[in-house]
Amino acid sequence: MKPLTILMDERDNVAIVANDGGLPAGTVLASGLVLVDKVPQAHKVALVDIPEGGAVRRYNVPIGYALKPIPAGSWVHERLLRMPEARELEGLPIATVKPEPQPALEGYSFEGYVNPDGSVGTRNILAITQTVQCVAGVTEFAVQRIKAELLPKYPNVDDVVALEHGYGCGVAIDAPDAIIPIRTLRNISLNPNFGGEVMVVSLGCEKLQPERLLPPGSIELKDERKDEALDVVCLQDEAHVGFMSMVDSIVRQAEVHLKRLNARRRQTVPASALVVGVQCGGSDAFSGVTANPAVGFCTDLLVRAGATVMFSEVTEVRDGIDQLTSRATTPEVAEAMIREMAWYDAYLKRGSADRSANTTPGNKKGGLSNIVEKAMGSIVKSGSSPISGVVSPGEKATQKGLLYAATPASDFICGTLQLAAGMNLHVFTTGRGTPYGLAECPVIKVATRDDLARRWHDLMDINAGTIATGEKTIADVGWEMFRLMLDVASGRKKTWAEQWKLHNALVLFNPAPVT
Ligand code: CA
Numbered sequence: 001m002k003p004l005t006i007l008m009d010e011r012d013n014v015a016i017v018a019n020d021g022g023l024p025a026g027t028v029l030a031s032g033l034v035l036v037d038k039v040p041q042a043h044k045v046a047l048v049d050i051p052e053g054g055a056v057r058r059y060n061v062p063i064g065y066a067l068k069p070i071p072a073g074s075w076v077h078e079r080l081l082r083m084p085e086a087r088e089l090e091g092l093p094i095a096t097v098k099p100e101p102q103p104a105l106e107g108y109s110f111e112g113y114v115n116p117d118g119s120v121g122t123r124n125i126l127a128i129t130q131t132v133q134c135v136a137g138v139t140e141f142a143v144q145r146i147k148a149e150l151l152p153k154y155p156n157v158d159d160v161v162a163l164e165h166g167y168g169c170g171v172a173i174d175a176p177d178a179i180i181p182i183r184t185l186r187n188i189s190l191n192p193n194f195g196g197e198v199m200v201v202s203l204g205c206e207k208l209q210p211e212r213l214l215p216p217g218s219i220e221l222k223d224e225r226k227d228e229a230l231d232v233v234c235l236q237d238e239a240h241v242g243f244m245s246m247v248d249s250i251v252r253q254a255e256v257h258l259k260r261l262n263a264r265r266r267q268t269v270p271a272s273a274l275v276v277g278v279q280c281g282g283s284d285a286f287s288g289v290t291a292n293p294a295v296g297f298c299t300d301l302l303v304r305a306g307a308t309v310m311f312s313e314v315t316e317v318r319d320g321i322d323q324l325t326s327r328a329t330t331p332e333v334a335e336a337m338i339r340e341m342a343w344y345d346a347y348l349k350r351g352s353a354d355r356s357a358n359t360t361p362g363n364k365k366g367g368l369s370n371i372v373e374k375a376m377g378s379i380v381k382s383g384s385s386p387i388s389g390v391v392s393p394g395e396k397a398t399q400k401g402l403l404y405a406a407t408p409a410s411d412f413i414c415g416t417l418q419l420a421a422g423m424n425l426h427v428f429t430t431g432r433g434t435p436y437g438l439a440e441c442p443v444i445k446v447a448t449r450d451d452l453a454r455r456w457h458d459l460m461d462i463n464a465g466t467i468a469t470g471e472k473t474i475a476d477v478g479w480e481m482f483r484l485m486l487d488v489a490s491g492r493k494k495t496w497a498e499q500w501k502l503h504n505a506l507v508l509f510n511p512a513p514v515t
Contacts, residue, residue, distance in 0.1 A: 151258070200213070
């Protein structure tokens with residue numbers, strides 16, 4: 001077995017071991033360095049002697065300081081490192097980097113569903129919005145009936161999805177931060193994949209009343225339907241006698257929307273209509289070497305094609321805030337990023353935590369020593385384009401280009417907030433492996449390692465592990481991803497998560513108190 005190590009920056013004093021199963025002590029690397037420890041796959045090896053207190057550099061960033069002398073050839077794991085302090089949010093470089101404008105990427109298109117508000121869907125789904133968790137059981141019962149009895153009659157509709165969530169009552173709904181879950185839910189029901197066909201199931205007595213969730217004017221309808229009232233089935237309505245009467249009402253109203261959705265057809269639209277959310281989960285040290293850089297390459301392609309790309313996960317970019325503020329197109333964009341970070345710092349502090357609460361046992365087993373190292377590998381998903389806007393949690397993205405959508409790193413909360421932002425395609429990288437999926441939007445999953453792609457061959461859509469083995473370049477995989485996106489967006493291909501109908505729950509971000 002030829003020893004394979006990967007160095008991210010010439011100035012780094014650690015490299016990671018790429019070989020499946022890691023490398024035993026005594027292995028001689030190409031440089032002549034002899035391993036003094038067994039180093040597991042994706043873990044770091046010291047390339048030089050590092051003195052006590054010395055910086056351990058990866059991505060040319062100090063990811064930690066040695067707690068004791070680390071001889072060259074040693075396994076550098078988290079127990080040997082002290083984590084650096086978080087970068088202050090003052091005195092940051094603001095819009096200092098002006099990347100060379102990249103040539104526009106023209107001639108790429110996909111087949112999508114054009115909506116009345118101008119957005120474009122990649123799927124044609126009937127979504128049933130719920131004001132409150134209380135109605136979830138009844139709605140799900142009705143959805144099963146709709147799928148069995150109605151959906152076969154409307155073959156152009158891809159699916160019927162109940163937007164179940166835990167919010168709506170028992171919450172401090174007038175607390176300032178309650179705006180986040182409320183607008184998240186509102187904007188999800190307006191996601192491009194639902195064709196503007198909004199129907200709501202309400203209980204009746206809940207705090208989040210339908211008109212508060214979707215005030216008049218929030219749904220953009222074509223002229224002849226402009227004055228149409230919000231379609232609400234209220235379970236406590238006196239007209240309902242018995243459970244089946246509620247179910248019948250939901251099924252009846254669903255058919256009105258199914259008919260309209262079924263009449264829609266895909267049409268050719270430019271790639272600029274894509275609204276892509278990128279995310280990672282179950283990360284390992286390969287995430288930042290293979291899959292995330294390939295996503296970053298693809299992000300640049302999408303930006304060049306005029307599309308919208310969102311990167312997120314506050315705690316995973318917090319340690320690279322200076323890289324982000326410097327790439328902002330304007331001081332206002334940089335200030336907005338700093339504002340989001342400061343808000344999140346305060347949110348974590350309120351819970352007596354900080355960004356270091358992010359890393360998991362699996363991350364550490366996968367070679368990521370701490371959040372600084374994880375963040376440096378996560379941030380590369382944003383590619384190298386200028387950052388042209390910031391989307392606050394639950395808000396809708398209203399511009400093209402590379403956007404920072406501020407969300408927690410939690411896979412489900414991030415995905416939910418990106419859906420609210422208008423995401424019509426999701427890209428998700430994983431090193432440890434996760435079967436993550438969303439019912440509302442296709443999720444393309446990218447494996448960081450060959451071994452994972454092999455074992456999870458029917459769950460992973462792209463194998464970026466080929467970058468570590470030298471079979472493919474970052475650009476090869478980035479282009480593969482871009483082309484797959486157009487195929488998936490067009491409905492020509494289904495992702496593995498779609499084929500198996502794997503999806504996770506919507507999880508609303510509610511920083512406000514519950515009662
Ligand atoms: Ca995540």
